[in-house]
Amino acid sequence: MSSSAPTTLEAAPYLDVADPSFSMRSEAVAQAREQSWFARTPYGIAVLRYDEVNALIRDQRLRQGSYAWPAHNKATGSFADWWVRMLLSREGADHSRLRRLANPAFSPKLVRKMTPEFQEMANEIIDGFIDAGHCEFVSEFSEPYATQVICSLLGLPRSEWRGLAELAVDMGLALGVTFKQDEAQINAATDKMYGYAKTAVETLKQNGLSEDFLSMLVRANEEDKAALSDQELYDMIILAIFGGIDTTRNQIALAMDTFVQHPDQWKLLGEQPDLARAAVEEVMRVRPTVTWVTREALEDFNYQGLDIKKGTTVHLFSQAAGTDPKAFENPGFDITAKRQPHFGFGAGAHHCIGHFIARGDMTEALSLLAQRLHNPAYDGDVKWLPDSGNTGAISMPMKFDRGA
Numbered sequence: 580m581s582s583s584a585p586t587t588l589e590a591a592p593y594l595d596v597a598d599p600s601f602s603m604r605s606e607a608v609a610q611a612r613e614q615s616w617f618a619r620t621p622y623g624i625a626v627l628r629y630d631e632v633n634a635l636i637r638d639q640r641l642r643q644g645s646y647a648w649p650a651h652n653k654a655t656g657s658f659a660d661w662w663v664r665m666l667l668s669r670e671g672a673d674h675s676r677l678r679r680l681a682n683p684a685f686s687p688k689l690v691r692k693m694t695p696e697f698q699e700m701a702n703e704i705i706d707g708f709i710d711a712g713h714c715e716f717v718s719e720f721s722e723p724y725a726t727q728v729i730c731s732l733l734g735l736p737r738s739e740w741r742g743l744a745e746l747a748v749d750m751g752l753a754l755g756v757t758f759k760q761d762e763a764q765i766n767a768a769t770d771k772m773y774g775y776a777k778t779a780v781e782t783l784k785q786n787g788l789s790e791d792f793l794s795m796l797v798r799a800n801e802e803d804k805a806a807l808s809d810q811e812l813y814d815m816i817i818l819a820i821f822g823g824i825d826t827t828r829n830q831i832a833l834a835m836d837t838f839v840q841h842p843d844q845w846k847l848l849g850e851q852p853d854l855a856r857a858a859v860e861e862v863m864r865v866r867p868t869v870t871w872v873t874r875e876a877l878e879d880f881n882y883q884g885l886d887i888k889k890g891t892t893v894h895l896f897s898q899a900a901g902t903d904p905k906a907f908e909n910p911g912f913d914i915t916a917k918r919q920p921h922f923g924f925g926a927g928a929h930h931c932i933g934h935f936i937a938r939g940d941m942t943e944a945l946s947l948l949a950q951r952l953h954n955p956a957y958d959g960d961v962k963w964l965p966d967s968g969n970t971g972a973i974s975m976p977m978k979f980d981r982g983a
Contacts, residue, residue: 586884588619596894597621599756602966603870603898612899617885623892624885625871627899629906629919631883636872636895637927640880642670644873644892652758656766657773658750665814667929678932680807681815684795685932690939692790693731697943700727700737705951709981713958716975717832720948725827728940729820732792733779746771747824754969769817776816792819819933827937829868829964829971830923831944834858836972837866839955841912848914848949849982855946858914859938863923864901865912868971871896872925897922952979 592611595601597620602608611618612627619625626632635641646668649659662668666677704723708714726740726747735743749768752761780797788794793816800812807815838845848854876891887893901921902910909916924931931937959976 588624588885591615592618594618594620594625596625596967597756599965603896603970604966608896608899612903616883620894623894624887625894625896627896627903629900629903632895632897632900632922633926635874635882635893636922636925638874638882640877641874641893642877643667643929644875644894647875649753649758654753654758654762654765656762657769658753658762658765661769661814661817662753664810665818666932667818674928676806677811677815680799681796681932683799684792685935687935687939689790689792689795690935693936694939694943696731697728697940698947700724700731701944701947702951705947709951712981713976713978716835716977717828717972718974720944721828721831721835722824724940724944725824725831728827728936729823732819732823732936733775733816734783734786734791734793735775735779743775743820744824744828746775747821750821751825751969772817772820773813775820776813779816780812822931822933823936825969826868827940829969830863830937831941832972832975833866833868833970834862834941834945835948835955835975835977836961837862837912838949839957839977842954844912844914845949845955846953848945849953852946852950854914855942855949856938858945859941860918860921861912861914861916864918864921865910867897867901867921867923869923869925869969870898870967872922872929895922897925951982952977953982955979 592614594607594611608627611625616628616631617624617626626635646663649655649662666674666681669677701724704720704727708719714720722744723740726744727737730737730740730743746768749761749764750772752758753765755761758765779793783793783797788798796807796812796815800807800809838848844858848858871894874893874895876887876889876893879889880887900906901923904910906919920926924934924937955977956979957976958978961975962973964970964973
């Protein structure tokens with residue numbers, strides 16, 4: 580760290596992340612990152628550089644910070660109750676226990692087994708619009724695909740996808756600044772999600788357990804209810820549904836946007852579909868749907884000369900860290916480059932438990948899209964969520980040439 584960089588809050592740059600027009604990819608963020616490893620925000624400190632994010636995301640003196648989000652919004656009801664109970668909001672031994680029990684259900688082995696199914700789904704969905712030469716990418720590909728993957732994980736008919744997607748969108752309102760005013764709609768969607776979870780478990784028990792995702796969770800619950808209670812089982816299923824639909828839908832659309840800006844990379848991916856796995860990582864480095872992760876200081880401590888008080892909110896800007904020129908010699912988008920790990924799935928104790936599934940389904944989607952849709956371009960205006968927090972496209976009209 581250069582000695583000229585500020586180590587007092589007052590001297591640090593200020594980023595107004597509360598402004599609806601604030602963008603993670605703005606010049607203001609790039610300038611702040613150049614000037615200092617951290618910035619002030621209306622909600623605590625923002626950490627901007629790769630090395631510092633990499634250190635603090637694993638620091639035991641910080642806990643997962645978004646557990647307090649419902650309380651911060653004075654929100655009550657079934658969503659708020661689920662949010663504080665679920666895996667992401669737990670710490671220490673409790674968190675380790677739940678992860679250990681759930682891990683087999685999220686394993687690479689399961690993903691390998693599901694790969695042919697991912698390919699079949701993606702091809703079937705593309706078949707629905709390929710002849711037209713245009714589509715609305717979010718509603719016609721990324722949303723049905725992300726949701727059908729979840730239906731398949733839960734043993735639900737793929738035809739159920741639309742209802743499930745709508746509930747995920749309604750629940751997702753809780754992550755926005757309008758949480759309190761949307762509370763009734765959010766809680767109604769959460770209640771319906773529990774209905775889905777309970778039905779899926781009952782159906783599975785009637786048909787007999789096998790080696791699939793849901794069976795592994797149910798087996799952990801049946802073997803020892805003290806280790807994984809019925810409530811924790813349902814909470815875990817809701818997390819898989821909600822987390823899986825929302826983030827994958829957004830991330831695939833963000834990938835498409837990135838490739839529209841880099842047509843040579845899309846052409847390369849179509850010619851070399853084996854690059855799809857690397858393409859997923861590269862997209863998540865430069866254009867993650869989760870643009871920052873939140874931590875909270877458990878004690879007073881000093882980091883690189885900065886005094887951080889107990890209770891301080893610390894936002895780790897994964898987007899800014901992933902494109903930090905101090906860590907990446909050529910930070911531009913290149914699916915052939917060897918890179919350090921990104922923070923699109925977090926890191927440390929709260930690393931996203933579903934990352935193998937997300938990586939697997941997105942790899943197959945990008946591989947097939949690049950082979951079948953050539954020269955993709957926008958066919959009208961794209962509507963976006965705010966470019967901070969959890970971001971993505973609301974609608975994305977596209978045109979393309981049909982591939983072989």
